[in-house]
Amino acid sequence: MRTILITGPGGSGRTTVAAATALAAAREGTRTLVLSADRTDTLGAALGVRTGPAPTRAAPNLTAWRPDAATGFRDDLAAFQERATAALDLLGASRLDPEEVTPLPGAEELALLRALRDASLAEGGDLHELLVVDLPATPHALALLSLPEELRRYLRRLLPPERQAARALRPVLGRLAGVPMPAEWLYETTARWDLELAAVEAVLADRATVVRLVAEPGPGGADAVRAAGLALALRGLRPDLLIANRVLPETEAAAGSWLAGPVAQQRKVLEEWQETYDVRGVAHLGHDPRGADDLAALHVPAVNATSSTVEWPVTDRPADDGAGRVLVWHIPLPGAVRDDLDLIRRADEIVVTAGQFRRIVPLPSALRRCAVDGAALRDGELRIRFAPDPDLWPRTR
DSSP: OEEEEEEOSTTSOHHHHHHHHHHHHHHTTOOEEEEEOOSSOHHHHHHTSOOOSSOEEEETTEEEEOOOHHHHHHHHHHHHHHHTHHHHHHHTOOOOOGGGOOOOTTHHHHHHHHHHHHHHHOOGGGOOSEEEEEOOSHHHHHHHHHHHHHHHHHHHHHSOGGGGGGGGGHHHHHHHHTSOOOOHHHHHHHHHHHHHHHHHHHHHHSTTEEEEEEEOSSHHHHHHHHHHHHHHHHTTBOEEEEEEEEEOOGGGOOTTSTTHHHHHHHHHHHHHHHTTSOEEEEEOOSSOOOHHHHHHHTOOOSOOSOOOBOOSSEEEEEOTTOOTTOEEEEEEOTTOOGGGEEEEEETTEEEEEETTEEEEEEOOHHHHTEEEEEEEEETTEEEEEEEEOTTTSOOOO
16 A cells, blocks of 8 residues: 655645545545544545544545544553553552543644554455545654654663563562562553554555655745755655645736735745755645645645655665775765764664754664764765774674
């Protein structure tokens, strides 16, 4: 199944573009599912239907789904309290009634990730050929895309899988230490979470998954696209399309008209974007698009042939400057600024910071036996030099 993740700065019209993309694919005969995590039914308003916690048929070949974050959050809380009965009783804590609980911030995003996983694993009659996901505004979307990888890393650090090998010794260790040892359900829950996160991570890393940016061609949109492009590159992604939304018609921008200034500004930004991205302009209809006819009038493309997957990081290879056995790790970071980059080696991981974005990446086995010998940013690519550590790298005779 092909997946299109759509995001953009707040107010850019990303939900409308997501609805138009899904409708265009459905009209081409592709069985399409469109997801949204918006608390308000913005997606349904654009499609001209009401969406909710159950998948809704919005048009032929098109299903719309807005997962209910509140119900999922309450169910998860009830299940956790049931499994943690002994620990809660030990602490003297009283249980929360699920009916009195309201979802915490981020519950919508987690519900969207779960729906993304469920849609990708659907079988039989529930299988769709295309999944269109209306992600939150760009900053939240970028955090959401990094969440599966980060949570799996936290789980592995807090409860390493190898500790489960000592299950039979836990009662003995508990008596020796004088404190209760982690219960079996905790490890089982951790393993289940890890599998669920791995399924989402696999969808995001799939070559059939693309990210599509939506922005208005103006100063604010240009800044947002520049930041989003760098953040996506840090995640190993690049947009397959940049949808320039609400483009004003140049034919009406006569000299002396108030439209002349905004049209010239949009033209300048569009020219800059076209140097880097595959840009598709969407005309301003003069009103907010509502219903199938308005969405069709936007002429939003459904599927683009360009892949948005980036080999990140590029595999290590010998330095091209004749520096002996030095290896270089090539990390594509288009749009990065040298002063905004930071690099830290921590044990067997590399922490890469680009502006306000950060990613922690495990090193390949070969580079774990090397020391960082330097780094440089050239042609939109971060190059990290590694020199073999004599104490760790076997010497050849």
